[in-house]
Amino acid sequence: xxxxxxxxxxxxxxxxxxxxxxxxxxxxxxxxxxxxxxxxxxxxxxxxxxxxxxxxxxxxxxxxxxxxxxxxxxxxxxxxxxxxxxxxxxxxxxxxxxxxxxxxxxxxxxxxxxxxxxxxxxxxxxxxxxxxxxxxxxxxxxxxxxxxxxxxxxxxxxxxxxxxxxxxxxxxxxxxxxxxxxxxxxxxxxxxxxxxxxxxxxxxxxxxxxxxxxxxxxxxxxxxxxxxxxxxxxxxxxxxxxxxxxxxxxxxxxxxxxxxxxxxxx
Amino acid sequence: xxxxxxxxxxxxxxxxxxxxxxxxxxxxxxxxxxxxxxxxxxxxxxxxxxxxxxxxxxxxxxxxxxxxxxxxxxxxxxxxxxxxxxxxxxxxxxxxxxxxxxxxxxxxxxxxxxxxxxxxxxxxxxxxxxxxxxxxxxxxxxxxxxxxxxxxxxxxxxxxxxxxxxxxxxxxxxxxxxxxxxxxxxxxxxxxxxxxxxxxxxxxxxxxxxxxxxxxxxxxxxxxxxxxxxxxxxxxxxxxxxxxxxxxxxxxxxxxxxxxxxxxxxxxxxxxxxxxxxxxxxxxxxxxxxxxxxxxxxxxxxxxxxxxxxxxxxxxxxxx
Numbered sequence: 001x002x003x004x005x006x007x008x009x010x011x012x013x014x015x016x017x018x019x020x021x022x023x024x025x026x027x028x029x030x031x032x033x034x035x036x037x038x039x040x041x042x043x044x045x046x047x048x049x050x051x052x053x054x055x056x057x058x059x060x061x062x063x064x065x066x067x068x069x070x071x072x073x074x075x076x077x078x079x080x081x082x083x084x085x086x087x088x089x090x091x092x093x094x095x096x097x098x099x100x101x102x103x104x105x106x107x108x109x110x111x112x113x114x115x116x117x118x119x120x121x122x123x124x125x126x127x128x129x130x131x132x133x134x135x136x137x138x139x140x141x142x143x144x145x146x147x148x149x150x151x152x153x154x155x156x157x158x159x160x161x162x163x164x165x166x167x168x169x170x171x172x173x174x175x176x177x178x179x180x181x182x183x184x185x186x187x188x189x190x191x192x193x194x195x196x197x198x199x200x201x202x203x204x205x206x207x208x209x210x211x212x213x214x215x216x217x218x219x220x221x222x223x224x225x226x227x228x229x230x231x232x233x234x235x236x237x238x239x240x241x242x243x244x245x246x247x248x249x250x251x252x253x254x255x256x257x258x259x260x261x262x263x264x265x266x
Numbered sequence: 267x268x269x270x271x272x273x274x275x276x277x278x279x280x281x282x283x284x285x286x287x288x289x290x291x292x293x294x295x296x297x298x299x300x301x302x303x304x305x306x307x308x309x310x311x312x313x314x315x316x317x318x319x320x321x322x323x324x325x326x327x328x329x330x331x332x333x334x335x336x337x338x339x340x341x342x343x344x345x346x347x348x349x350x351x352x353x354x355x356x357x358x359x360x361x362x363x364x365x366x367x368x369x370x371x372x373x374x375x376x377x378x379x380x381x382x383x384x385x386x387x388x389x390x391x392x393x394x395x396x397x398x399x400x401x402x403x404x405x406x407x408x409x410x411x412x413x414x415x416x417x418x419x420x421x422x423x424x425x426x427x428x429x430x431x432x433x434x435x436x437x438x439x440x441x442x443x444x445x446x447x448x449x450x451x452x453x454x455x456x457x458x459x460x461x462x463x464x465x466x467x468x469x470x471x472x473x474x475x476x477x478x479x480x481x482x483x484x485x486x487x488x489x490x491x492x493x494x495x496x497x498x499x500x501x502x503x504x505x506x507x508x509x510x511x512x513x514x515x516x517x518x519x520x521x522x523x524x525x526x527x528x529x530x531x532x533x534x535x536x537x538x539x540x541x542x543x544x545x546x547x548x549x550x551x552x553x554x555x556x557x558x559x560x561x562x563x564x565x566x567x568x569x570x571x572x573x574x575x576x577x578x579x580x581x582x583x584x585x586x
Binding site for chain 2: 002005006008009010013016017020021093094096097099100101102103258259
C-alpha cells in the first residue's frame with residue numbers, strides 16, 4: 001500500500017531526525033535520571049508515612065517513578081513533541097508546504113510524532129528505567145505476556161498523547177502564537193497524567209475526574225498494566241476510546257482551520 | 267488540450283477583523299485578488315510580477331488548491347485545485363524561495379526518498395530523474411549532507427530538484443532566486459531555461475528580480491491590487507510603461523542644456539548632461555544631431571530600467 005509506505009517513511013524520518021541530536025539526548029537521559037532519583041526519595045518518604053497509599057507498595061511505587069521518567073519524553077508530556085514544530089510552522093506560514101503535499105496533514109504529523117516517540121522510548125526511556133531497576137528494589141512482572149500488554153498500552157498512549165497535542169497545535173491557526181496554550185496544556189498534562197503523583201492516590205471526586213480524563217491514558221494506563229492492576233483490555237478500551245475521540249476532533253478542527261484561516265505570510 | 271492554466275474572473279476575499287476597542291471588532295473585507303482572468307498554455311514560461319501584497323502568492327496558493335477562490339472559475343490541467351488538491355498535487359511542483367520542503371536535520375537524499383514515496387514515483391523513473399537532476403543542478407556531493415549545512419544556493423537547488431522528481435507538468439516558482447549570489451542565480455536560471463525547452467514543463471515564475479524575467483520569460487503578467495494590469499511581452503511592457511532610454515553626453519565645457527528635438531534634458535552636472543528619449547526610438551539621429559552642433563567628448567546610452575518602468579506603471583494605476 002503506497003500510503004502506508006509514505007507514512008512509514010515519515011515516521012522513520014521523525015525517528016532519525018531526533019537521533020541526530022546526540023548531545024541533547026544524552027543531556028535528556030541525565031536529567032530524567034536525576035529527576036527519577038529525586039522522585040524516588042520523595043515517594044519513599046511519603047510511602048513510609050502512608051504505606052500502601054493508592055494501593056501501591058514501596059517496590060511498585062519505585063517502578064512507577066522510573067516508568068514515569070521513561071515515558072515523560074516519549075509521550076512529550078511536558079513538551080518536546082512535534083506540536084512545537086507544527087505551531088512554529090503555522091506561525092511562520094511554512095505550514096503552506098505541508099498543505100500542498102499529496103498527504104494528509106494529521107497522518108503526516110502523527111507519523112512524524114510516532115517516529116519521535118519510538119526514538120525517545122529507546123534513547124531516553126530505556127536507560128533511566130534500567131538504571132532504576134538495577135539500583136533500587138522494584139516490582140517487575142515476571143511473565144512476558146504482561147510486558148507485551150504493557151507495550152500495547154504505551155502504543156495507545158502515544159496515539160492519545162498526539163491526539164491532545166495536535167489539537168493544541170492547531171490553535172495556532174487562530175491564535176498565531178499558540179505557546180501560551182501549549183504551556184497550559186503541558187502543565188495540565190503533567191498533573192493529570194500522573195507525573196506528579198499516581199492518579200490512584202487522589203481521593204474522592206478529584207480522583208474520579210482525573211482518572212476519567214484523556215491524560216490518564218498516558219502514564220497511569222501503562223503503569224496499571226505493568227503493575228498488574230485491572231484488566232488490560234479495559235485499559236485498552238479506555239485509551240482507544242480517547243484516541244478515537246481526540247483524533248476525530250483533530251480532523252474536524254483541521255478541516256475548519258485549513259478552510260477558514262489564512263495561511264500566514266507571502 | 268486547450269489552456270493548461272485557466273482563470274476566469276477569479277477573486278479571493280479575506281475577512282479581516284480589527285480590534286477597534288475593548289472587545290470591539292471591526293470586520294473588513296480585503297480583496298486580495300479581484301476579477302483575475304488569464305490563461306497559460308502548456309509549455310509556456312510566464313513571469314508573474316507585482317509589488318508586495320499585490321496578490322501573487324494568493325494566486326499561487328489558489329493554483330495549488332491550498333486556498334479556495336471566493337468566486338470565479340479556476341482550472342489547472344482540467345482540475346479544480348481546491349476540490350481535488352491531492353490529485354492535482356501529483357501533477358504540479360512548487361518551490362517557495364523563502365521556505366523549504368526539505369527535512370532540515372537530515373541528509374538531502376532523505377527528503378528525496380520521501381518524495382519517492384509521497385508521489386508514488388515508479389522506482390526506475392525515480393532513479394532516472396534523480397540522476398538527471400543531480401547532474402543538472404550540481405548536487406552530486408551534497409546528497410549526504412544534512413540540509414541545515416547547505417548554503418542558501420545549494421538548498422534552493424535542492425528544493426527545485428525535490429519539486430521535480432515526480433515529473434510535474436507545471437512548476438510554480440515563488441521567488442526562486444531570492445537571496446542568491448550571482449553565480450547561484452545563473453545556475454538556477456540556466457536550469458529553468460533547459461527544463462522549459464527540453465522537457466516542455468510549464469513554468470509560472472513569481473519574482474522581484476526582474477533579471478529573472480528578462481532572461482527567462484517571453485511573457486510577463488503584472489498584477490497590482492489583485493488585478494492584472496499588464497499581460498504581454500517584455501518589450502511591450504516597456505512601451506506600456508512609456509519607458510525611456512538615457513543618453514549621457516560629456517561636452518568639452520560647461521554649457522546650458524542642449525537643445526535637440528528628439529530628446530529632453532533631464533539633468534545637468536558640470537559638462538555632463540543626461541538626455542531622455544523614448545525607448546522605441548533609435549539613438550543614431552540624436553547622436554548625429556548633437557555631434558553636428560555641440561563639442562562632444564564622449565557619450566553612452568543607458569538602457570531603460572525595467573524596474574523603473576514597472577514602478578511607474580504601479581504609480582499610474584494608483585493615481586487613476
